[in-house]
Amino acid sequence: MSDSGILTGEYFINGDEACAEGAIAAGCRFFAGYPITPATEIAERMARRLPQVQGICIQMEDEIASMAAILGASWGGTKSMTATSGPGFSLMMENIGLGMMTETPCVIVNIMRGGPSTGLPTLVGQADVMQARWGSHGDYEVIALSPSSPQEMFNLTIEAFNLSEIYRLPVLILGDELVGHMSEKVIIPPSDQIHQVSRVRPSQSPDGYLPFMAGDNLVPPMACAGEGYHVHVTGLTHDEQGYPQTTAQVHERLVRRLADKIRHNTSKIIQVEEFETANSEVMVVAYGCTSRTAREAVQILRSEGKKVGLLRLITLWPFPEERIRQVAQGIKAFIVPEINYGQIAYEVERCSQGRAETVLLPLMGGAIHTPENIMEAVKEYLP
Amino acid sequence: MNSTQKTEIRLAGFGGQGIILAGNILGKAASLYEQLQAVFTQSYGPEARGGACSADVIISGGAIYYPRVSLPQILVLMSEEAKSTYGRQMSDQAMVLIDEDLVQMDTVPEGCLLFKIPATRLAEKLGRKIVANIVMLGFITSVTKVVSYEAMKQALFDSIPSGTEELNLKAFEKGYEYGKQIKKQESESRSQNPE
Numbered sequence: 001m002s003d004s005g006i007l008t009g010e011y012f013i014n015g016d017e018a019c020a021e022g023a024i025a026a027g028c029r030f031f032a033g034y035p036i037t038p039a040t041e042i043a044e045r046m047a048r049r050l051p052q053v054q055g056i057c058i059q060m061e062d063e064i065a066s067m068a069a070i071l072g073a074s075w076g077g078t079k080s081m082t083a084t085s086g087p088g089f090s091l092m093m094e095n096i097g098l099g100m101m102t103e104t105p106c107v108i109v110n111i112m113r114g115g116p117s118t119g120l121p122t123l124v125g126q127a128d129v130m131q132a133r134w135g136s137h138g139d140y141e142v143i144a145l146s147p148s149s150p151q152e153m154f155n156l157t158i159e160a161f162n163l164s165e166i167y168r169l170p171v172l173i174l175g176d177e178l179v180g181h182m183s184e185k186v187i188i189p190p191s192d193q194i195h196q197v198s199r200v201r202p203s204q205s206p207d208g209y210l211p212f213m214a215g216d217n218l219v220p221p222m223a224c225a226g227e228g229y230h231v232h233v234t235g236l237t238h239d240e241q242g243y244p245q246t247t248a249q250v251h252e253r254l255v256r257r258l259a260d261k262i263r264h265n266t267s268k269i270i271q272v273e274e275f276e277t278a279n280s281e282v283m284v285v286a287y288g289c290t291s292r293t294a295r296e297a298v299q300i301l302r303s304e305g306k307k308v309g310l311l312r313l314i315t316l317w318p319f320p321e322e323r324i325r326q327v328a329q330g331i332k333a334f335i336v337p338e339i340n341y342g343q344i345a346y347e348v349e350r351c352s353q354g355r356a357e358t359v360l361l362p363l364m365g366g367a368i369h370t371p372e373n374i375m376e377a378v379k380e381y382l383p
Numbered sequence: 384m385n386s387t388q389k390t391e392i393r394l395a396g397f398g399g400q401g402i403i404l405a406g407n408i409l410g411k412a413a414s415l416y417e418q419l420q421a422v423f424t425q426s427y428g429p430e431a432r433g434g435a436c437s438a439d440v441i442i443s444g445g446a447i448y449y450p451r452v453s454l455p456q457i458l459v460l461m462s463e464e465a466k467s468t469y470g471r472q473m474s475d476q477a478m479v480l481i482d483e484d485l486v487q488m489d490t491v492p493e494g495c496l497l498f499k500i501p502a503t504r505l506a507e508k509l510g511r512k513i514v515a516n517i518v519m520l521g522f523i524t525s526v527t528k529v530v531s532y533e534a535m536k537q538a539l540f541d542s543i544p545s546g547t548e549e550l551n552l553k554a555f556e557k558g559y560e561y562g563k564q565i566k567k568q569e570s571e572s573r574s575q576n577p578e
Contacts, residue, residue, distance in 0.1 A: 012411035012421070012538075122427055182450055183407060183423040185414045289450070296449040371449055 005053035015153040016041035022157030029055035030080040032069035039111040042083035063088035067095035077224035083109035097136030099170040111180040114365030124177040125365035127340035141262035162197040178289035218261035271314040280309035297374035328352035337361040396461030401516030406438025416534035514554035521558025
């Protein structure tokens with residue numbers, strides 16, 4: 001192991017384990033969580049690994065406290081993470097909102113299983129996509145990433161940390177049970193090839209420092225506890241000094257900035273992988289484990305000469321509106337397989353603005369689509 | 384193995400038999416020690432022990448997208464419940480490997496082959512029933528040749544707690560030799576009774 005604690009090498013590990021290694025490679029040194037299938041392997045791996053790199057792993061009494069703990073750790077100057085699944089994600093919502101309002105960098109991993117409620121503990125789901133977007137009350141913009149393999153669990157966990165540090169907000173990883181529990185080869189690169197970003201610190205002296213005063217990029221430099229700066233952190237609407245100012249005027253300024261720091265940067269944040277999209281008449285839009293099945297289906301259909309492509313959403317939020325809008329102009333239909341009763345499909349429908357039809361292929365959870373499910377739907381438009 | 388050829392393997396038994404670990408070792412052998420691609424997925428219930436569970440491995444020379452096993456070419460059964468849950472799904476020319484003391488099965492569909500081993504009994508003779516899964520891995524290696532002896536051995540050593548190497552290696556060799564004998568008898572009987 002190198003000094004950085006990064007386990008450079010090739011491994012056959014599952015998505016959860018790869019996520020934990022990605023966190024460590026990103027510089028995460030604090031994990032707080034409560035065990036829950038199918039995310040427990042992340043907590044287990046962090047419990048083993050963090051002490052080796054002088055980090056702290058703590059099992060909290062529940063997910064509410066876990067979320068509170070990682071916010072606190074982040075204000076203490078440490079990159080922090082928690083991991084959970086549906087029921088725990090629901091419990092975290094209140095403090096995720098606190099993280100959004102206080103602009104606290106951290107990473108929350110949700111390995112989705114079948115819901116609602118305790119639902120299907122050991123089986124796959126993708127039904128928390130809208131909860132990730134709108135789960136905590138009030139207006140805010142989120143960043144949510146959707147890995148489709150253990151390697152991507154590693155890569156996107158690093159990406160999630162970097163985005164959280166750049167834009168100062170909790171970033172979500174929406175994995176699913178299949179990807180979390182699936183093992184494949186994962187290549188962990190040497191530490192000098194891993195791109196780590198850390199939050200911008202204030203450059204001025206503590207005198208007259210305004211902790212929530214942002215420059216043109218709308219992201220305020222962040223002073224952490226113990227660095228000599230006076231910082232007041234509250235979930236109430238606050239002014240640039242961090243003090244509560246519950247007026248419409250201050251609220252307008254603050255909430256608009258919280259949203260705009262993401263909205264103005266969507267082109268830098270959003271990643272979509274395109275496969276066979278040129279000259280396609282039908283486009284499959286898929287993410288997470290479902291995108292693997294979609295890729296197989298599209299490959300088979302292409303070998304039969306069907307003009308079909310795949311947009312694999314790596315970033316779910318902010319939603320790739322622009323790209324969907326462009327693609328909609330030249331095709332007959334979007335086919336959207338997802339393991340829920342319609343979530344991303346409605347976003348696709350909204351962005352296509354009636355130019356192309358949107359067909360939802362829902363599954364309620366516990367099973368994944370087969371390539372045949374998707375191929376049949378495509379053939380309705382490309383007989 | 385070329386880039387489109389896929390081998391689907393399903394190991395099934397009850398929770399606690401080490402089915403998941405066996406699947407993981409098999410996937411690791413292919414992925415890290417054979418220059419092949421492998422995907423390992425699992426299916427299990429909320430019980431800590433008991434209940435039917437399965438470990439699915441797909442091995443290919445090229446990228447694997449759809450990660451589920453649909454009709455395994457190699458089906459390994461280690462409990463009656465696993466047989467009733469998974470025992471009928473297999474490809475046309477599947478190899479079916481069973482623990483003959485735990486699974487009652489005398490025939491397989493035409494075109495398929497049945498291979499029996501008393502894996503748990505052999506493990507008990509080695510002193511620890513817990514290594515029945517490793518006996519079965521040895522058996523899988525020699526009967527199906529889906530990965531090499533060396534690759535499987537390396538993956539095995541990567542995956543077990545230190546201090547247990549000797550017992551696990553014995554278990555692995557036991558199953559491997561048992562499989563070799565069976566294959567030998569099979570080829571002898573074939574040469575004596577040409578069809």
